[in-house]
Amino acid sequence: SVEDPMAVVDPETMQVWGIEGLYIADAGVFPSVTNGNIYAPTMMVGEKAADLIAGRSPLPPLGDVAFYRAGQNMPLYAEGEAVRDHTQATKGAH
Numbered sequence: 001s002v003e004d005p006m007a008v009v010d011p012e013t014m015q016v017w018g019i020e021g022l023y024i025a026d027a028g029v030f031p032s033v034t035n036g037n038i039y040a041p042t043m044m045v046g047e048k049a050a051d052l053i054a055g056r057s058p059l060p061p062l063g064d065v066a067f068y069r070a071g072q073n074m075p076l077y078a079e080g081e082a083v084r085d086h087t088q089a090t091k092g093a094h
Contacts, residue, residue, distance in 0.1 A: 014049040025049030035069070 009024045016022040027042045034041050
């Protein structure tokens, strides 16, 4: 793998650059912050890191799977779902 001058961890091994035997498996390795709850993505980093460290081969990709990304003209609601007034969800929200 090629070392990124800004990265602390090698994404192919989860090993800290320059420190033999030290691996990181937490949200600190995310290349960007997630849009939602961080629990599930962090658990998956742990699962993936465990496989990488143990030398297990990854599962084949599922293909092109759509997911929500804020600000990319994606709908906020599923087809047929009622639009909600979120400004009234929390007292005092604007």
